[in-house]
Amino acid sequence: MEHRNRAVLVSVEQFDPGVTLGRRPGAGKDAKTLHRTLSKLGFKVDIHTDLSRDEIYQLFLKESRRPVKDCFLAVLSSHGDDGCVFGADGKPVQLSRVFTYFNNEYMEKKAKVFLIQACRGPDLDDGVEVDSAGDTRECITSQHLSVPVDTAVMYATPPGYGAFMHPLGSVFLQTFCTLLKQEDNRNLELTRLMTRLSHTVAYSFQAKGGALAGKKEMPCFLTRLTREVFPFAEPGLSAISLVTTDESTRTPSIS
Numbered sequence: 001m002e003h004r005n006r007a008v009l010v011s012v013e014q015f016d017p018g019v020t021l022g023r024r025p026g027a028g029k030d031a032k033t034l035h036r037t038l039s040k041l042g043f044k045v046d047i048h049t050d051l052s053r054d055e056i057y058q059l060f061l062k063e064s065r066r067p068v069k070d071c072f073l074a075v076l077s078s079h080g081d082d083g084c085v086f087g088a089d090g091k092p093v094q095l096s097r098v099f100t101y102f103n104n105e106y107m108e109k110k111a112k113v114f115l116i117q118a119c120r121g122p123d124l125d126d127g128v129e130v131d132s133a134g135d136t137r138e139c140i141t142s143q144h145l146s147v148p149v150d151t152a153v154m155y156a157t158p159p160g161y162g163a164f165m166h167p168l169g170s171v172f173l174q175t176f177c178t179l180l181k182q183e184d185n186r187n188l189e190l191t192r193l194m195t196r197l198s199h200t201v202a203y204s205f206q207a208k209g210g211a212l213a214g215k216k217e218m219p220c221f222l223t224r225l226t227r228e229v230f231p232f233a234e235p236g237l238s239a240i241s242l243v244t245t246d247e248s249t250r251t252p253s254i255s
Contacts, residue, residue: 113152115172152229179196189229205217
């Protein structure tokens with residue numbers, strides 16, 4: 001049986017009773033848009049909603065040992081702080097732990113991409129919904145050394161900053177899906193696509209109203225890729241076409 005590229009979406013919209021983290025209207029919209037966009041690009045997409053911390057750990061441990069064609073894509077969307085996102089039970093999911101699951105023989109030489117829609121710092125002012133929480137000092141940890149080889153992580157925002165959420169979806173994930181509707185973007189090497197995503201979010205979005213009027217968001221990209229990766233090119237391309245080290249086939253540039 002031929003394996004497919006896989007995408008796993010973990011979205012927390014509603015937290016358990018007693019958890020002092022607000023509901024995240026817009027998370028469901030993001031999940032639907034991602035499912036539709038990635039399915040059209042040949043990914044097998046699974047959506048998991050409102051999981052607890054332990055359920056999220058168990059899910060990614062299992063997914064890290066399942067076969068994949070060329071690329072595994074994970075999306076984590078929740079309230080968060082630097083180094084973690086929160087399960088529906090309000091407990092922190094350490095991203096460093098999730099990343100280390102994928103440092104194994106099953107994922108060796110496979111491209112691994114993580115998109116993190118969550119705050120990485122203090123709350124923003126009241127009246128604007130953001131993906132952040134309060135005092136979460138236990139989450140403050142450096143996860144960079146835990147990122148396996150051939151892995152890229154794209155955060156909605158740099159350390160210390162908040163990520164915006166709207167009932168119609170997050171600016172980060174909605175922009176990502178909008179870019180993938182265009183063939184020129186789908187055929188970009190991953191680092192160039194992420195650069196274009198950062199540029200679009202940074203220069204096309206600004207918050208409106210109140211004290212946050214004019215505030216912006218800037219995604220943050222971390223990569224340990226050792227080769228060029230083309231995960232969103234047209235379905236049916238071979239692994240050699242998707243992941244190549246032949247620099248002569250692509251012109252190195254930034255746009």
